[in-house]
Amino acid sequence: MKLTLKIWRQKNAADEGRMVSYEIDDVSPDMSFLEMLDVLNERLILDGEDPVAFDHDCREGICGMCSLVIDGTPHGPEKATTTCQLHMRKFKDGDVITIEPWRARAFPVVKDLVVDRSAFDRIIQAGGYVSAPTGSAPEAAAIPVPKEDANKAFDAATCIGCGACVAACPNASAMLFTAAKITHLGLLPQGQPERYDRVVKMVDQMDAEGFGGCTNTGECTAVCPKGIPFETISRLNADLLKASRG
Amino acid sequence: MSRSTPVATRPRPKTPSPAAGPLKRYRSSVGKKAVMAVTGAILVLFLIAHAIGNLKVFLGREDFDHYSHWLRSVGEPAIPHRTFLTAMEVVLTVAVLLHIWAAISLARQARQARPVRYAARPKAHENRYATHVMRYGGIVVLLFVIWHLLDLTFGAVNPKGGDAQPYDKVIADFDPSRWYITLFYVVAVILVGLHLRHGLFSAVQTLGWGRQRRYPAVRLAADVVAALLVIGFVSVPVMVTIGVLN
Numbered sequence: 001m002k003l004t005l006k007i008w009r010q011k012n013a014a015d016e017g018r019m020v021s022y023e024i025d026d027v028s029p030d031m032s033f034l035e036m037l038d039v040l041n042e043r044l045i046l047d048g049e050d051p052v053a054f055d056h057d058c059r060e061g062i063c064g065m066c067s068l069v070i071d072g073t074p075h076g077p078e079k080a081t082t083t084c085q086l087h088m089r090k091f092k093d094g095d096v097i098t099i100e101p102w103r104a105r106a107f108p109v110v111k112d113l114v115v116d117r118s119a120f121d122r123i124i125q126a127g128g129y130v131s132a133p134t135g136s137a138p139e140a141a142a143i144p145v146p147k148e149d150a151n152k153a154f155d156a157a158t159c160i161g162c163g164a165c166v167a168a169c170p171n172a173s174a175m176l177f178t179a180a181k182i183t184h185l186g187l188l189p190q191g192q193p194e195r196y197d198r199v200v201k202m203v204d205q206m207d208a209e210g211f212g213g214c215t216n217t218g219e220c221t222a223v224c225p226k227g228i229p230f231e232t233i234s235r236l237n238a239d240l241l242k243a244s245r246g
Numbered sequence: 247m248s249r250s251t252p253v254a255t256r257p258r259p260k261t262p263s264p265a266a267g268p269l270k271r272y273r274s275s276v277g278k279k280a281v282m283a284v285t286g287a288i289l290v291l292f293l294i295a296h297a298i299g300n301l302k303v304f305l306g307r308e309d310f311d312h313y314s315h316w317l318r319s320v321g322e323p324a325i326p327h328r329t330f331l332t333a334m335e336v337v338l339t340v341a342v343l344l345h346i347w348a349a350i351s352l353a354r355q356a357r358q359a360r361p362v363r364y365a366a367r368p369k370a371h372e373n374r375y376a377t378h379v380m381r382y383g384g385i386v387v388l389l390f391v392i393w394h395l396l397d398l399t400f401g402a403v404n405p406k407g408g409d410a411q412p413y414d415k416v417i418a419d420f421d422p423s424r425w426y427i428t429l430f431y432v433v434a435v436i437l438v439g440l441h442l443r444h445g446l447f448s449a450v451q452t453l454g455w456g457r458q459r460r461y462p463a464v465r466l467a468a469d470v471v472a473a474l475l476v477i478g479f480v481s482v483p484v485m486v487t488i489g490v491l492n
């Protein structure tokens with residue numbers, strides 16, 4: 001396959017940045033999207049140019065490092081799939097592909113396609129934890145959890161913190177990410193003691209980081225590689241309103 | 247290729263100001279959405295009553311004018327003339343102002359949250375039209391309401407002026423020769439309907455009642471309420487213009 005890539009290039013946080021076009025031949029349909037970028041980068045390095053910086057780590061869809069807004073869609077055209085798990089067979093010979101970083105004030109560009117997502121860490125630090133005594137693992141059957149709750153909590157816990165929800169949201173809101181954690185911990189007995197305190201702290205941190213507010217458009221779930229359900233946001237809302245009523 | 251991720255270490259002092267008291271909580275992005283949901287619900291209840299009242303025009307001049315008189319004299323002599331109507335006007339005005347305040351501040355937060363826009367036009371994944379219908383549609387709805395009050399409440403832009411009887415004002419307003427006024431009302435009311443379509447669904451989600459298994463029913467109910475209101479409101483001007491009412 002022959003492709004034209006339009007890639008956002010930005011030297012550093014201070015640089016203004018611009019879209020740059022690259023032609024690339026002999027792309028195999030079996031390559032992953034990131035392997036295709038690796039091929040481009042090898043060529044750029046041989047040509048003495050600066051390779052395109054992009055985030056990645058596990059390349060198996062579990063770490064949440066890879067990102068990229070591909071033709072306007074975070075993680076590209078395949079539903080419930082991270083960029084590292086996206087394959088070039090999803091594209092056609094001759095395609096022009098636009099590749100941009102996540103766009104949000106709270107996710108400043110570090111270089112090219114790499115953004116700083118530590119705002120997410122700070123949201124988690126604000127309340128996305130449970131306090132438990134350390135020591136040997138507790139007896140598994142000591143705290144019963146209804147199966148339904150366990151399922152929903154687990155679904156919410158599969159969030160890999162990639163930030164695609166923010167990238168897709170017309171308001172650059174971090175609600176789905178925050179709500180996933182609120183739901184995960186709020187449905188489990190271990191999460192109860194800090195439940196209402198947690199939601200207040202995490203929402204405050206989310207606003208302080210400069211994310212937008214949620215207007216219930218549902219763009220986030222549509223692109224989320226883990227399919228975090230939209231109802232998590234409503235669960236967060238319910239907890240926050242309950243916390244507000246005192 | 248080695249890991250291309252430069253470690254981003256730019257600690258920013260982002261400690262949210264501590265929440266003081268329950269009112270403060272409504273200043274968070276989630277709190278503002280709750281304000282929008284509750285004020286929106288008040289306005290929808292009013293619209294339902296308003297639409298039902300309008301239909302009295304089909305019962306004839308006497309019923310319609312009597313209904314309008316009743317709105318002003320209800321409760322007399324126990325409560326002074328126009329108490330009910332004035333109370334309602336105050337509640338509605340406060341609701342509209344709060345709704346707009348929350349909308350503007352959330353729209354501003356959203357704009358600041360994404361300083362650099364995407365080069366690729368983001369594809370609609372879910373219902374991206376919702377943001378346009380709500381924000382720009384909301385402005386058009388507001389302008390329409392102002393016109394509508396000047397027209398049929400104060401009579402300033404009504405051919406019959408302010409002192410005429412309600413029935414005469416309606417008939418003169420939507421006279422066949424003034425078909426463009428009717429067209430304007432129809433278009434505006436449809437916009438109100440689209441606003442409500444997303445607004446009703448959104449309110450349920452914001453108030454914490456959104457769950458995956460309920461979404462289809464909630465969306466359907468929102469569509470049905472919005473459609474019934476549009477039909478109810480549009481029927482009066484259209485029937486006058488085509489000569490069924492005169």
Ligand code: SF4
Pocket residue numbers: 158159160161162163164165166176177180220223224225226227228
């Ligand atoms: S909610 Fe989904 S899109 Fe958002 S960070 Fe988690 S996994 Fe990524």
Ligand code: FES
Pocket residue numbers: 055056057058059060061062063064065066082083084085
């Ligand atoms: S690189 Fe780990 S999820 Fe894509």
